[in-house]
Amino acid sequence: EHPSAYQHLSPVIAHRGASGLAPENTAAAIELAAQQGAHWAEVDVTISADGIAVIFHDNDVNRCTDGRGLVIQQTLAQLKTLDAGSWFSPFYANQRILTLTDLLALANQLELNLNLEIKPTIGREVETVWAMAKALQQVPFEHTLLFSSFNMLALSAAQQHLPDITRALNVEAIPRDWQQRLEDTGSTGLHFAADFFDPVAVADIHAAGTPMAVYTVNDHETAQKLWKAGVKAVFTDYPERLLLLPLPTDH
Ligand code: G3P
Ligand code: MG
Numbered sequence: 465e466h467p468s469a470y471q472h473l474s475p476v477i478a479h480r481g482a483s484g485l486a487p488e489n490t491a492a493a494i495e496l497a498a499q500q501g502a503h504w505a506e507v508d509v510t511i512s513a514d515g516i517a518v519i520f521h522d523n524d525v526n527r528c529t530d531g532r533g534l535v536i537q538q539t540l541a542q543l544k545t546l547d548a549g550s551w552f553s554p555f556y557a558n559q560r561i562l563t564l565t566d567l568l569a570l571a572n573q574l575e576l577n578l579n580l581e582i583k584p585t586i587g588r589e590v591e592t593v594w595a596m597a598k599a600l601q602q603v604p605f606e607h608t609l610l611f612s613s614f615n616m617l618a619l620s621a622a623q624q625h626l627p628d629i630t631r632a633l634n635v636e637a638i639p640r641d642w643q644q645r646l647e648d649t650g651s652t653g654l655h656f657a658a659d660f661f662d663p664v665a666v667a668d669i670h671a672a673g674t675p676m677a678v679y680t681v682n683d684h685e686t687a688q689k690l691w692k693a694g695v696k697a698v699f700t701d702y703p704e705r706l707l708l709l710p711l712p713t714d715h
Contacts, residue, residue: 468652469577469610469630470675474503475691476706477579477699479680480521481505484701487552488528489519490559491570498574502703505571506579506612506679509564509596511588516540517564517595523585527551529561536585564599572606579677581634582613582622593621600626612655619649632677638665646674653677655699658686663693670694681706 481493482500489507497505508521513536525531525538529546540563549556562570564580571578584592612632613619619631632653633645637660646654653675661678669676670693679699681687684706687698691712700706 468675469608470653470696472577472608473610473675473677473697474577475687475697475712476502476703477504477506477677477697478502478703479506479699479701480508482701482703484682487549487556487559489521489562490548490556491562491566492549492556492559494567494570494576495574497703498576500704501707502576504577504579504697506581506699507567508581508583509592510535510583510585511592511595512540512543513537514539515591515595517592517599518543519562519564519567521583525561534585536588564596565603568599568603568605572603575607577608577610578605579610579612579632582611582615582618584613584615584618586615589615589617590621593618593625596622597625610653612653616645616649619651623650632675636660638662638669642669643672643674653696655679658690658698661690661693666693666695 478497480488482496483493486493486496507519509517510520524534529548531546543561548561549559609629611622611629612634614634631651632655633651634655636657638656655677658678658681676695677697678690678695681698681700682702687706
């Protein structure tokens, strides 16, 4: 048995990097998270038209770049021409969409652990996991890696092709059959939305010894409430805010 990534998980995970203060999923946001003292960053992974794993949240480039259209319909060369920072602030005009290999090299350097959220285009789940496996071969990761996804097919593909990397199932609300879903995907952890916090379900999951992480938490009160309930980590757009708090002791 391989040790679980959850043994190394910190209570604060930078959500898409320090995405409250820098353009999400870019090098600037990752660097800022590390600068602010975060030990973990979460980013979203999908593939380009030519099957390269890239760090991007949306299906299309409209919101977070100066381009238009679907990520899956543009080659890496095309995606690399886009400005991924100006939409956030002119200060970040030089930011580019990262490939997963770019990100792995950067996180190796920054000594940052990574939660790679697999966000496949529906129908391209297996290709997305293959692309991730290829990137991990090209740039071996030196720190702790945790996979997560809302997509059961992506998790199953990860279980098959990269079995040693700890997996988590992402959901919005906690499903009644959470245990079955974790089993079906060989997942260790459950990540859910803070808006759907359910103290009874959380107590059950905690009692079962299943690690939980919760997104997106940008205020002290919510973070403290969740940590007290046994949640191992919260995803935040403002790591600095939550890192100023007394952090939870082991639970
Ligand atoms: O992985 C946690 C969180 O990032 C899931 O939601 O939409 O921010 O990727 P989203
Ligand atoms: Mg995400």
